[in-house]
Amino acid sequence: MKPASFFRTVQAKLIIVYMLLILIAMQLIGVYFVSAMKNSLTSNFTNDLQEQAELLSVMAADKLGDDIEEGKNSVESLGVIVNNLFNLSGVEIQVLDASGKVLITSLSSHADYVGRKNTQTVVSRALQGISDNEEYVIDEDNERKRVVAKPIINNSKIVGAIYIVASMTELHDTIGRVNNIFISGMLLALGLTAILGVILAHTITQPIKEMTRHATAVAEGNFEQRMPVFGNDEIGQLSEAFNYMTSRLSDALLQNEEEKEKLASILTNMSDGVIATDEAGHVILMNRRASAMLSLDEDESDQKDIVQLLGLDSEQAHAVADGSMNSALLEMSIPGVDTAYKVRVTFTSIHRREFGIAGTIVVLQDVTEQEKLEASRREFVANVSHELRTPLTTIKSYTEALDDGAIEDTQLAQRFVGVIQNETERMIRLVTDLLHLSRLDNKESSLRKEPTDVLEMLEDVTDRFSFQMQQKHIKSNIIVQEGIESVLFDRDQIDQVLDNLVSNSLKYTPDGGLVTLEARLTDDYQLAISVQDTGIGIPKKDIDHIFDRFYRVDKARSRNMGGTGLGLSIAREIVNAHGGIMTLQSELEQGTKVSFILPIVEDGGVMV
Missing domain, CATH: 1.10.287.130 (Signal transduction histidine kinase, dimerisation/phosphotransfer (DHp) domain)
Known part of the structure; x- marks a missing residue:
């Protein structure tokens, strides 16, 4: 196998991806680990210097705060402490006075620094009383060092400073050794990963090659081929699926004729009529629905012309023949029945590359209701x-x-x-x-349901119309069944329904009449609210249309009273939005009773 071809195989891709994943993971872990280790070692190194400087500043505070006569002895005793207790490898400790002059240095090679002034920035900051002073410097020998300075305070007075310079060579050597160990481990892990990747890729690709060979045999018609199943893993499951697919494909070929019969059955029982014609317009297929819509027997449809069946004129017939006819709305009638119905006919041409229009599919839809x-x-x-x-x-x-x-x-x-x-x-x-x-109508009016006291709501309705009732000497009566206290619905919307019903009752009830508002529970535990009056009533011929929009029983009187003819329609829509129903009962000159029933939600239903 050529190298270029090998790298295009799934096996090579799996090995490369596997190694890249391990490499990236180890790189991320290494970067994080080395960075965290470096920060930890550096932080510990700096903290040690800070603690030593802090301890030395406390010890030096008493020594440098003595009288002048004792000053020399104090400095000498402080030098002994620095040289004996704080003598660390690679670390120089200097004790400075308040002016910044070096009093003591722990390095004998820097003995000539005594008496000189230390002009480092950290020293100046320490002599100003700033405690947190540290720097990272590289000297002329390219040696990395950490510098720390602490003020010496005696009786709230700065009497000097501690200056410590420590080499970081040993720390960085330690970090370098850790890096080398990590790189060696990473290379070893990559080698092992490559070996494992080859084994893993072979385990995956070998069954795929075998499956390719079997698939080629199945494509040539040999359905006896079966994939060996060596395990219950994904490869084994794929082998079982391949064998199952082979079995199903064999069954599918045997069931082809049965599917054709099913398709014919579907066409026969479709709710829309379907007609297929040849290039000459002769009917070659018509389902049962089309035969019924055209009042034909199925046997009568063979070789009939589509133009004659649908009663198309010459212009429409020409459009169907050249494929430019898309749809038409036809009016048809059933023999012996006066009522006509409308059918929308859709024409879809069947094209063949060499022969042009090879036929037409005609779909008939009854659009009478539309x-x-x-x-x-x-x-x-x-x-x-x-x-x-x-x-x-x-x-x-x-x-x-x-x-x-x-x-x-x-x-x-x-x-x-x-x-x-x-x-x-x-x-x-x-x-x-x-x-x-x-x-x-557009469901844009959302319901804001809240627990509502039914008795209080009905009393509020009568209060709103109390003035009109007094003018016409109409009495009101409120009846609320025992046990109904609070119900969950949209108070504003139901108020509008009640206002409309009470307003209509007052308009069509003569002086001295009675309007009754009642709330009760139905047998199936629903809330029924009704408004009944003793008015002029509604003729029976108008009751079925009373909820139609703009419908008025007495048009002239309704307009004079300011009615729009939409009140009852709106009321019914509101009740329907709550999942309820509205009914009306009326007798001419006896009065009218309008009721609506609202379902009670269990979580917020009747609360006793």
């Missing part, structure tokens, strides 16, 4: 336009009258302005209700 929904939306837009046009027309008429001179008549002008204000407020209410309804 079209009804679109019609409903268009009706909604028309209703909104109508509701806005009426007040806008009124405002325009009255503003033109004011502009034509009615503004000069104070009483007439005030009445016109009042009408304009009323119509403006009516439009504001309409737009506000539309925005609220839109947020509910």
